[in-house]
Structures are given as structure tokens and as C-alpha cells.
Amino acid sequence: MEIKVKGKKYAFNEQINGFVLAKTIDAALAKEAIGFKIKDKIYDMGEMILKDCEVEFIVPTSKEAFSILNHSTSHLMAESIMSLFPNAKLGFGPSIEEGYYYDVDFGDYKLKEEDLAKIEKEMMKFSKNGEKFIRKIVSKQEALEIFAADPYKIELINGLDTNEPISTYTQGNFVDLCFGTHVPSTSYIKHFKLLNLAGAYWRGDVKNKQLTRIYGVSFFTLEDLENHLKMLEERKLRDHKKLGKELGLFMLSDYGPGFPFFLPNGTILKNELTSWWLKYHIAHDYMVIQTPIMLSKELWITSGHWSHYKENMYTSKVDKKEFAIKPMNCPGSILVYKNDLHSYKDLPLRYAELGLVHRNEASGALNGLFRVRSFTQDDAHTFIRKDQLVSEIRHLIKLYDDIYSTFGLNYHIELSTRPENSIGDIEVRNESERILKEACKKSKHDFIINPGDGAFYGPKLDFKLKDSMNRIWQCGTIQLDMNLPVRFDLSYIDENGQKVRPIMIHRAVLGSVERFIGIITEHFGGAFPTWLAPVQISVLPVNNQYHLDYAKKLVKDLLKHGFRVKLDEANEKLGFRLRNSQINKIP
RNA sequence: GCCGUCUUAGCUCAAUUGGCAGAGCAAUUGAUUUGUAAUCAAUAGGUUGUUGGUUCGAUUCCGAUAGACGGCACCA
Numbered sequence: 130m131e132i133k134v135k136g137k138k139y140a141f142n143e144q145i146n147g148f149v150l151a152k153t154i155d156a157a158l159a160k161e162a163i164g165f166k167i168k169d170k171i172y173d174m175g176e177m178i179l180k181d182c183e184v185e186f187i188v189p190t191s192k193e194a195f196s197i198l199n200h201s202t203s204h205l206m207a208e209s210i211m212s213l214f215p216n217a218k219l220g221f222g223p224s225i226e227e228g229y230y231y232d233v234d235f236g237d238y239k240l241k242e243e244d245l246a247k248i249e250k251e252m253m254k255f256s257k258n259g260e261k262f263i264r265k266i267v268s269k270q271e272a273l274e275i276f277a278a279d280p281y282k283i284e285l286i287n288g289l290d291t292n293e294p295i296s297t298y299t300q301g302n303f304v305d306l307c308f309g310t311h312v313p314s315t316s317y318i319k320h321f322k323l324l325n326l327a328g329a330y331w332r333g334d335v336k337n338k339q340l341t342r343i344y345g346v347s348f349f350t351l352e353d354l355e356n357h358l359k360m361l362e363e364r365k366l367r368d369h370k371k372l373g374k375e376l377g378l379f380m381l382s383d384y385g386p387g388f389p390f391f392l393p394n395g396t397i398l399k400n401e402l403t404s405w406w407l408k409y410h411i412a413h414d415y416m417v418i419q420t421p422i423m424l425s426k427e428l429w430i431t432s433g434h435w436s437h438y439k440e441n442m443y444t445s446k447v448d449k450k451e452f453a454i455k456p457m458n459c460p461g462s463i464l465v466y467k468n469d470l471h472s473y474k475d476l477p478l479r480y481a482e483l484g485l486v487h488r489n490e491a492s493g494a495l496n497g498l499f500r501v502r503s504f505t506q507d508d509a510h511t512f513i514r515k516d517q518l519v520s521e522i523r524h525l526i527k528l529y530d531d532i533y534s535t536f537g538l539n540y541h542i543e544l545s546t547r548p549e550n551s552i553g554d555i556e557v558r559n560e561s562e563r564i565l566k567e568a569c570k571k572s573k574h575d576f577i578i579n580p581g582d583g584a585f586y587g588p589k590l591d592f593k594l595k596d597s598m599n600r601i602w603q604c605g606t607i608q609l610d611m612n613l614p615v616r617f618d619l620s621y622i623d624e625n626g627q628k629v630r631p632i633m634i635h636r637a638v639l640g641s642v643e644r645f646i647g648i649i650t651e652h653f654g655g656a657f658p659t660w661l662a663p664v665q666i667s668v669l670p671v672n673n674q675y676h677l678d679y680a681k682k683l684v685k686d687l688l689k690h691g692f693r694v695k696l697d698e699a700n701e702k703l704g705f706r707l708r709n710s711q712i713n714k715i716p
Numbered sequence: 717g718c719c720g721u722c723u724u725a726g727c728u729c730a731a732u733u734g735g736c737a738g739a740g741c742a743a744u745u746g747a748u749u750u751g752u753a754a755u756c757a758a759u760a761g762g763u764u765g766u767u768g769g770u771u772c773g774a775u776u777c778c779g780a781u782a783g784a785c786g787g788c789a790c791c792a
């Protein structure tokens with residue numbers, strides 16, 4: 130048998146496993162390697178190599194190493210939990226982007242924050258024991274017997290395809306149902322930390338029991354772990370909720386949970402942002418409109434919101450008739466479109482609106498400015514002819530690039546394609562999906578496809594930005610709509626004098642102005658670019674007795690030139706006032 | 717909405733086993749007139765989120781409730 134590693138060939142008379150191969154090459158490699166790869170498939174070091182192939186070893190610096198280590202750490206944690214809480218039942222325990230978690234049912238026991246330290250200690254113990262991770266393929270019947278005590282594992286086993294081999298991993302006295310792969314032994318797991326507790330529904334379904342999820346993270350070196358923990362601390366310092374308070378941007382009150390108040394500084398920021406947005410859109414052939422906050426129930430019945438979105442709408446009575454506060458701006462825009470007769474020559478018609486919408490979000494979903502119950506969408510609704518689809522999408526992608534690059538934001542795009550229950554012209558839909566896909570490919574940004582995840586009324590592109598905690602938030606969106614034009618019987622007159630249905634595009638770039646402010650607050654760490662900074666210049670007279678008059682004149686001049694200036698005439702030393710300006714992040 | 721944690725002065729935080737609620741910053745007043753990242757001092761500031769209970773006595777223990785935070789679910 131001939132095995133190729135890093136371009137070199139090694140010959141063997143019999144089948145060998147990863148350990149033997151690594152040892153043949155280099156003793157240090159055998160100690161360091163945690164797995165190997167053949168044609169993108171990852172194996173444990175103990176796996177046999179069956180035939181001629183090319184092997185790549187996975188070492189701590191390999192990109193796959195982190196998730197293998199963290200997955201193994203979740204097993205180590207599960208072992209420790211079962212040792213401390215023998216009655217616990219285990220759910221899922223995967224590795225994730227920033228570590229791993231394990232979902233556990235502790236029965237009647239309520240796991241406390243302090244218990245995490247106990248579990249960590251137990252993990253250390255098992256780590257020192259250096260228990261080998263042993264993979265074993267079992268039959269379904271065997272698996273059901275091994276995990277008889279754990280209803281969650283039983284449910285998983287019963288759900289597995291009978292043709293697929295069922296693999297288990299054993300370390301010490303602990304055995305878990307798992308596809309793998311794992312590090313060779315628990316002694317590889319030394320530098321880890323249990324981070325937090327959370328509740329999570331079994332299999333992500335509200336109808337199921339909620340298990341206790343424990344998040345943790347694991348590294349190959351103490352230094353990496355410490356750096357990661359330090360980074361987590363630094364992220365918290367950039368949290369827009371903290372900066373928003375410190376810089377006087379916004380506040381939240383118990384009198385209106387989820388309804389943010391913009392403070393003087395935040396209002397300047399918001400106004401600067403939106404007036405820039407308006408200028409940009411006017412320059413790009415958008416007509417700016419404003420539609421009412423509240424409209425009658427009939428409109429929402431026609432739009433379909435009443436049946437699909439009622440739970441999230443705030444309602445009230447006007448003249449004994451039921452009204453709803455708008456959760457979206459589209460019906461308003463549509464009424465504007467319908468207010469006139471349109472010629473095919475007039476299209477595309479682009480209506481832009483900074484629309485204040487209200488949605489009754491679940492209380493547990495609220496989060497600073499990221500998830501609120503009242504927010505401003507930087508919305509636009511464009512009505513086009515079929516033949517204008519390509520150029521309109523191109524126009525939009527360019528616009529998104531322009532706007533995001535102004536802030537230097539990183540993002541990725543997600544394309545959601547046609548679901549089963551889609552409506553409208555399939556050809557138009559396929560064509561538009563193709564156009565969207567092409568546009569995504571051309572853009573310099575990462576994009577992924579969510580097959581079948583589009584709305585029933587049309588495909589959509591979502592623009593996702595990351596916050597300082599690495600959480601992903603949807604900001605921009607482009608949605609093609611083949612539904613509302615039908616529901617509202619929209620039309621334009623074509624060159625033959627016939628009524629033709631236009632295609633409608635919903636789009637928002639910032640998404641929610643509030644969320645976007647949250648994102649850029651964290652992105653800039655509160656130190657906004659000068660054009661957005663609430664206070665741009667602070668004037669500090671060295672000595673009030675001699676310099677105050679001149680400072681006042683300077684402030685007046687700067688104000689005249691349109692700068693946002695503050696005079697700091699506090700009776701304090703220069704150093705104190707400089708420090709104040711720095712803390713307030715005045716450019 | 718669900719699981720968990722938290723809520724003390726405007727802000728950031730203390731307060732042994734239940735025994736007079738405390739500090740720094742900010743504020744106010746006074747002194748200092750300052751040349752590059754916190755000048756000194758004094759004063760004021762509180763029904764400990766709200767509410768019910770246990771107790772001679774509750775910031776502390778128990779219950780209810782509101783809100784925030786970390787997740788989950790949700791985000792047609």
C-alpha cells in the first residue's frame with residue numbers, strides 16, 4: 130500500500146492507522162496530530178487506512194482542529210456532568226463557531242452558575258486521566274441498549290437511517306452517540322472554560338421540553354484561551370448598549386420596553402444618517418414619500434397582513450372602526466402608486482420612505498437597538514416592468530455596495546430561493562433568482578444560498594452584518610414581490626394601451642435605522658467618523674481669563690461654517706478637559 | 717413567550733451569619749487661572765425596581781410582579 134503525505138510517498142505491507150503513519154514520518158507529528166484527512170473526509174487517528182491514498186494530518190494549527198477539539202471537549206464535559214449528576218440526560222453536544230455547547234436535562238435539579246466551576250474541576254480530572262476516545266460501530270439494536278437510560282439519545286437513534294452505520298465514542302466509563310471525529314484522548318483537552326448557561330428547546334422546537342444548555346470553549350494552548358477570554362471582555366466594552374449610555378445616544382424606559390428614546394446626541398447621529406440617506410436616494414432617482422403610521426383594518430386584510438401578521442400588530446379604534454399601526458410600509462407605498470395612472474414609460478418608479486413601523490416583538494427577543502418594537506425602516510418600493518429586472522437588480526447591488534462601503538462594514542449575502550408553496554409566474558421567478566445569483570457572484574462579498582427558504586411571494590437577498598459579539602443581524606434586504614401587485618390589482622399601461630401587472634421590489638439597505646446605528650456604534654467603538662459625530666469639535670481655552678473671548682469667537686465662526694462645536698469653559702485644568710473630550714470621543 | 721442570571725444614589729459598584737445602607741465618578745458650592753489626557757475641599761444625593769409575606773428587626777430569607785442581560789424560540 131502506498132500513502133502520500135505532503136508530496137512524499139510511504140509504502141506499507143499492511144493496513145495501518147493514523148498513529149502508525151504519523152510515527153513513521155515523525156515522532157513529533159504523532160504526538161501533535163489529532164486526526165487526518167483523505168479527500169476532505171476527516172478521520173480519527175485510530176482509523177485504519179484501507180488503500181492507496183493521499184493523507185493530510187490535522188494538527189492544532191489546521192483549520193479543522195478547533196472544532197474537533199471543541200467537540201471533544203463537549204464529550205469531556207458530558208462525561209463530567211454524568212459523573213456529578215448521574216440522573217442527567219444528554220441531548221445534543223456539538224461544536225460551534227466559537228466553541229461548543231451541550232444540551233442537558235437535569236431533571237428536577239436547577240443547575241446554578243456555581244456548578245460550572247464544579248464541572249470544570251471534574252473535567253480537569255478526566256483530562257489528567259488521559260482517557261482514550263474509542264470509536265465503535267454498533268447496530269441499531271446495540272445502540273438502543275447502550276443508551277436505554279437516555280430518552281433523548283433513543284429518540285435520535287430511532288430517527289437515524291438504518292443503512293447508516295451508528296458510531297459511538299467511549300472515553301473512560303462514558304459513552305456517547307456521535308459521528309466524530311475526536312482528539313485521540315482527553316489529555317489533549319487542557320485549556321477550556323465553561324462560559325454560560327442558557328435554556329434551549331430540545332431539537333429547537335417550542336413544543337418540546339427546554340433543556341439546560343452549557344456553552345464552553347476550548348483551545349490547544351493556555352495563551353489562546355486567555356486571548357479569547359480577553360477578546361470576549363473587549364467585545365463587551367464595544368456593546369452599543371453600554372456606549373449608547375456613555376455617549377448619550379439613546380435610552381430605554383420601563384414605561385415602554387422595546388421602544389427606544391433617542392437622546393440629543395443620538396438624535397443628531399440619526400438625523401445625519403437619514404439626511405445623508407435621503408440625499409443619496411434623491412440623487413439616484415428615488416421619490417421620497419411619507420405614509421401614515423396607522424391605517425384601517427381593511428387595508429391589512431387586502432395586503433394579507435391581517436391573517437399572517439396580526440399577532441405582531443398593534444391595533445386601535447378610530448370612529449368605531451378597527452385600525453392597525455403599520456408593521457410594514459408596503460401597503461402605504463402601494464396606495465401612493467395606485468393614486469395615479471402609470472405609463473410603461475414612467476417605470477421604474479421608485480418610492481423611498483423612512484417609515485416608522487411598530488411590531489409587537491416577543492419580550493425575550495428585545496435587545497438594545499438591535500431588536501426593538503418601534504423602528505425606522507429605510508424602505509423603498511420599486512415598480513418595474515419585467516424587462517427592467519436585470520438593470521434594476523444591478524442598480525440595487527451597486528447602491529448597497531456604495532452605502533455599506535461608506536461605513537467600511539463587512540457583510541455577507543444570503544439568497545433564499547423558491548419554496549414549495551410559491552405563487553406567481555415561475556419563469557419570472559426563476560429568471561429573477563438567476564439574476565440575483567449572478568449579481569451575488571459578481572459582488573466581492575461572500576454569499577450563501579438558502580434553497581427553498583424564500584418567501585412564497587418571491588425570492589430575496591438578505592444582507593447580514595455582525596455585531597461586536599459576533600452575532601449576525603439582518604440589515605439590508607431585497608425582495609421581489611409577485612403577490613401584493615395581484616392583491617392590490619396594480620397595473621401600468623403598456624405601449625398597446627393594455628393594463629399590465631408591474632413587478633414590485635421591496636428593499637431596505639440599513640434595514641432598521643435603529644439597528645444600523647447599533648451596528649455602527651459597535652463597529653466604530655463609539656468613535657464615529659466626523660460627519661456623523663454628535664459633537665465634531667471641542668474648543669478648549671487654555672486660560673479662561675485670557676482666552677475665553679477668542680474661544681467664543683472661534684466657536685461662532687465654526688458654527689457659521691456648519692460644524693457641531695462645543696465650548697468647554699469649565700473651570701478645570703486643560704488636561705482634565707482634554708480627557709473629557711477623549712472620553713466623549715469628539716473627533 | 718420559555719430557561720437561567722441580575723436589579724442598591726444620575727453612572728460604576730460595596731455592604732460579614734438578617735442588626736444604624738457606603739465609596740469613586742458625576743452634580744452643587746467654595747478655593748485655584750491653569751500650556752496637552754483626572755487640582756483641592758465641602759455639601760447634597762436612597763421607602764435598596766414594585767409588591768406581599770416570614771421576623772423584635774429584611775438590601776439580605778420566601779412568594780408574586782415589572783424590567784434588563786445571556787441564550788432558545790420567534791423575525792409571514
